[in-house]
Amino acid sequence: MLRPAHLAAVAAAGAIAASALPAQAQFALGTGYPRREGVSGRIVADSPFNINSPNVGFNRADCFDTKQKVLLLLANVPGEATTVQIWARRDKTSCADPTQRSGTGATTPQCWKVASWSRDEVWNKQVSFAPIQVIQAIDKQTNVEDPSTLDAATVCDKTASMPPTEVWLQIMAMNGDRVVGFGGTGTTTGGSAEQIIGVQTLYDIAGPNAPTGVTVEAGNTILIANYTSTAQSTSDFKGFRAYCFPKKGAASAGLSTKAGDGGLDVLEEDTAVGDAASDDTGAAGDGDVDAGTEGDAETDAGTTGGERPAGCPANDPFEPGKLPGPELSQYQCSDESAPTGGEITISGLTNEVAYAVALGTTDRQGNSGPLSEVACGMPKQTDDFYTVYRRAGGGAGGGWFACSMGTGAKASFGLLGSAFVFAVAARLARRARPRR
Amino acid sequence: MKIALAPLAFAPLLVATVAHAQTPPPKDPFLAVEIRFGPYRPSVDDAFSGASEKPYDKVFGDATRFMIGAEVDWQLVHIPHFGSLGIGGLVGYTKATAKANFTDGSGVSGEDTAFSLWMLGALAVLRVDVLARETWIPLVPYVKAGPALGLWSSTNGLGASRVGGRLGEGRTGGMFYAVGGMFLLDILDRQAAKTFSAEQGVHHTYLFGELTMAEIRGLGQTGAMQVGDRTWTLGIAVEM
Structure with missing residues (x-):
């Protein structure tokens, strides 16, 4: 089902280190984006759709639907940066360390590239990527260098039951292989967690x-x-x-x-x-x-x-x-x-x-x-x-409560008998009370 | 062998007698609460004694089913050296479930049909506790009587049964009688009973058994479904 992809609302992205969350980062999903239920069974609103909501992420239909987009708007990209990249990994270890992005030699899990744009493409402009880019990067453990060559048939067509797989998306401003801070707080070789916009999501495609x-x-x-x-x-x-x-x-x-x-x-x-x-x-x-x-x-x-x-x-x-x-x-x-x-x-x-x-x-x-x-x-x-x-x-x-009352003597006798029993009990009770 | 063991049966009573002589007279309880349990088979088929097809037996067979219930009595009057007279409320519930037969006689379906009965009663209760209070015999005979009401319902796989638009639910009036005896458990451990009384306000605890006569046959009604039974009931009761 084709769903219109446009910037309907803005959902704040969580940072790996919340104290350093860059306020200028705006991250949202297209309206009509998948309706999900949280762990309580409540429908999570689809617009705005907070990718950080518990138990919310990409499903099989999203994986196949390459027209559906995750929208991204960055209001302030440091001038030092030459590219903005999104990397994904299955835990929240920072991808700022180049060895985590090397594709080889790093400990598992490691980071895989989801998308990359030049600074001019990103700054104050809306960019987007498809959910399959995230899923493919994690599932195939490979960098997505060309979004036009995604392999939905292999990546999305899973039938064996799978639990929700957590994914941490990390948005980084880069200069070559070096991470620079979004907030202009300085740069370090290899970067640090505080310089990354982190978004936790998940995918489950079976x-x-x-x-x-x-x-x-x-x-x-x-x-x-x-x-x-x-x-x-x-x-x-x-x-x-x-x-x-x-x-x-x-x-x-x-x-x-x-x-x-x-x-x-x-x-x-x-x-x-x-x-x-x-x-x-x-x-x-x-x-x-x-x-x-x-x-x-x-x-x-x-x-x-x-x-x-x-x-x-x-x-x-x-x-x-x-x-x-x-x-x-x-x-x-x-x-x-x-x-x-x-x-x-x-x-x-x-x-x-x-x-x-x-x-x-x-x-x-x-x-x-x-x-x-x-x-x-x-x-x-x-x-x-x-x-x-x-x-x-x-x-x-x-x-x-249907009416079925009779008028026989048996009925009258029974009701009168019951009334008599309670009348006697009540009278005895009154006598038993202490007199003032 | 039976004769040789017979005196042992009185041992608890002897112990109770000795202990009783050291116990101050207890306060008069004002409330009795009972949890009840016993077999129950609604006498639906009594109205079809001459018929070839007895509906309850045909659908549910003769398997034993039970009624669970509870009763709360307010002991209004305490008669010295005799017992107490009170009024109370009784509620009981039983349910029979079976697979319905196909109408065409081709066997048993996978669909459940059930008959549920809520029994409500307003009772006068006479408990003769003079024996337990003033002698070594830890027994309290009692009788109960009062009007009762059976609220029954029949269900199938779709919910409430209906035949020709008529809902398979109804009420049946009647009388409830019971005669039974309560065994005072306090004699088994009087110290624990005292503690229970002082800390929880539970003066006495009993096991009881009674002959229950739920004559719920449609008192004051015409064509009511008979849902009473004559059965026995066991339970535990506390007086507070």
Whole structure:
């Protein structure tokens, strides 16, 4: 998604040594820049967007979006400087020492160049760099010398879960290889931490791992997806998403397979939503179908992501292990939630329609994890307790405050009896009080 | 063997008697607080004795479920050499959960259905504590009676149950009776009991067991769901 990149607001940059924070440094992000949640779950405002906010940084989408820019405005660059450079490293050790920027021989972690401008390009002018420049520098451990040759396919396309990786960006005014102070407080060979504008951020370009062992149980217009997952232990885990095919409200997609008997596939062309045509689908009679094990089912041509268990709808779009792209958003069938019981209830489905269900994960950086394997189920009408009670002839209900008073002698006797008991108790209590 | 061991059963009582003779008469407590626990099976099916399908049994089976509760009694009147008479409030909760069956008979679904019951009672309580206070027998018989109310609700996988637009919640009136006995734990360690009384204001601590008769069958109502039970209850009580 293309988001306009312009200087919307200014967020003060933190300094590595706060006492020497140069007041003339202005550092901001384009408006619409990624919405993130802090550790409290609160949305961090996207404009102004403070790159220093806890748990806020660059995600996978930012990494791919080379049009999105981090904006930088420096109001006072010392005349002695010839360039302004941004270096990144994974801890807050100063990059002023040239050996930290040498690329070889320095202790790990070390500094990697993110961007560089001449003094004239920077002074009182807005400059920008793409998030991938930061991520590529850290991830590939190489200096980004030419922003036009970024390698998004390699750098950004991660699927294995990763924790947020802290990055310290260090903005330095340079004269050759020598760091000069922004504040004009003098220069030293090798520089010192006080002469650097430091900004702490992070990047996380892969969502939590997919749940495993996904099974689906059916109920009345609901499916209950059970799963095993370690995603909750990921430090920035946010929740699970369920994807259903066909999408809510859609008609049956027909069934894909006949359980492992070596026979031909059965494709039924249901068209009416909620009809009873799916009772003889070859699925297990209880309407529940676990995620398939190898060899227990055949696969229809057109179904993505490999085999499906019997009873699954034909041609579902889910690819286990792949990241859910925007094209799958129409199939999202549950709110983002973080249940602790290993169970997600998907409601609002249509009875007698077979659904394929895949689970995904999200983190607070806005990344989605890969899809789980697919499990299938068919919601059907159930008898809850109250239904059975009413069918048996029971007439109670309507709410705790519904009127159902009778007028029989039994009622009167009971109420009078109760009143009598309390009247006696109250009278005895009065007698027991000391008289004045 | 049983005869030889029998006198040992009275040993705690003998110890209690000796200790009791050295104890000054305690102050009259004004409040009793109970934590209660016992099996509970709402008598929903009693209204369907002649029917082929008993709804509670069909859905929840015959597994034992429990009610937990609490009671607070205000001991208004202390009758010398007899006991106390008070009024109190009772609250209890029980819940039964099971997987709902598919309507078409194709088996058990993955959807939970539950029946929850809150029992509320306003009770008159008579405790005969003369034995524990004036003899060596550390027992306090008691009876309780009063009106009670059952607030029940049925839920399924989507929330509150509804059938034909009618909400699966209701109330049932009735009476609550109980008769039981409390065992005075103070005799096991009178010094600790004294300390507990002086520092925390807890005069006595008891274990109790009672026969509970929750006759919650729709007193003053027509067509109410019967949610009472005759069962036993155990608990711990303190008097302050």
